[in-house]
Amino acid sequence: MNRRNFMLILGGGVITAAAATTIWVLSRQDGDAQSVWDPKKGAEEADLRRWVLSHAILAPNPHNRQPWIADLGTADEITLYCQKDRRLPETDPFDRQITIGLGAFLELLSMAAMERGFRAEIALFPEGEPQPRLDERPVAHIRLVRQDGLARDPLFQEIYRRRTNRSNYDIALPVPKDSLKRIAAASRHFPARYADDPTRVGDLRSLAWAAMETEFLTPGAAKESVDLMRIGRSEIAANPDGIAIDSLFVSAMDTVGLFDRNDLLDPTSQSYSQQVDFIRSQFDTAMAFLWLTTPGNVRGEQINAGRDYVRLNLAATAEGLSMQPFSQALQEYVEMRPHFDRLRTALAIQPQETVQMFVRLGYGGEIGPAPRWPYETRIRSA
Structure with a gap:
């Protein structure tokens, strides 16, 4: 397995074995x-x-x-x-x-x-x-x-009914502007803004993907996610937090020693490049973006941004839409700084403001x- 395979796990969608091309669907609906x-x-x-x-x-x-x-x-x-x-x-x-x-x-x-x-x-x-x-x-x-x-x-x-849906979204179904307006209106503390123009959405997809690639290649950031993987139902039941991988196939590989989590941190593994297109499809199927900004960045503003964000997520659920945060470019570690600055410029953020949430929207499939x-x-x- 490699870091690209890991991001499939993180996305909650699929995982592939290093020596196979079969895609295994992750089930998170039982237990x-x-x-x-x-x-x-x-x-x-x-x-x-x-x-x-x-x-x-x-x-x-x-x-x-x-x-x-x-x-x-x-x-x-x-x-x-x-x-x-x-x-x-x-x-x-x-x-x-x-x-x-x-x-x-x-x-x-x-x-x-x-x-x-x-x-x-x-x-x-x-x-x-x-x-x-x-x-x-x-x-x-x-x-x-x-x-x-x-x-x-x-x-x-x-x-x-609320979910964070990391599956691919339907590129044949644009997000209705009226739905975006109703979702944005659910925010109570801070303004929620959105983009649905195809050209601008395309630019934001590319920016978000570049930030994700940087996180893949930042050892500490990547290892933090790998260390939080919970593989198989017994491990998930023992620690039902972190990144759940509820797959009999992956669990079996882990049990017999064929699933080495450390391999997920090796960017030279053979499957690294093979999975790029598949993983990027999560970004390429973003049909609209929405973001929350606060006047500053004090703790109370962060709390209220969280209160607003869950309301936006619930409002999207009511509209039949899926939502997923793309948080990488918002993160404050040094390797992410160029993407952090680019996103602020792309979203026309004022110097004193802070982007607290940046999410994609679209029509995704049913998930558990x-x-x-x-x-x-x-x-x-x-």
Whole structure:
């Protein structure tokens, strides 16, 4: 296997054996690691806090690391922390992306509370904003307050259907502009902008692909992803985070020692060039792009960008559209800097602004949900 094969795994679509041309489809639709996506899960909980947490854990987050820890030590309150060993120091050296994932968690929590007639009063970083990385201090303190007549959020019904779809999108189906407008309108804190002009989309595809190639060739960044691979159902069940590879074929290869994860870091392997066209098809099938910017880059803005992003993802789901982040060019490690600057120029970003999310849209096929840790495992001091 090689780094290109690895990106097929990361995309959640296919994987090929080094000595074979057969494509093996990855199935992520069965097993206990996906049981948290059952809408009935947690329904029996008498404690409202646990019920809202059963929805919040379904938030999108980088590399599916699920970094949230909820402290329930005080009645009717939740204190949210980041689990430090779930961070991504190579590709996310300042924990910006992890913070965005925590923001998505808070938005789903708030939406779930509204469904039960409660307002989530959220105080961000009550003990101070951690810089340059997150630390042991709380990310948020939440009180659930009953409010009569509180309107439910219509996007709540999409939570269990939401996916990050990394399959190829249908190039025969353009994304309707009206759909893009409705999706962008779902953002509440910051403006969401989009591009659907074919020429501009083509330019952004090329830029995103160049950034991905750089990540392939950056040893620390590539190894960080390889180290987070979970191969086979038993490994996924034991650690239902990271990059899940639920394939009997790959699992069998791994068991008998024919799947060496270190080979995924070797750019000289024979299959490296053979898979370029296939992997690039994920980029070449982007039919539109959407991005979120913030006036600066403080932690509160990152949190609110995450809250907006999950709303955009839910709104795309409601439109029948697929969405996938292309985060590489946004990352702050030194090797990515040329692509970081090029993307800012291409999107006409002002000097003080920060691009927090950059995603592709299109019509992808049906996929199963990502594995998740049960909400019970993400609670302490209950």
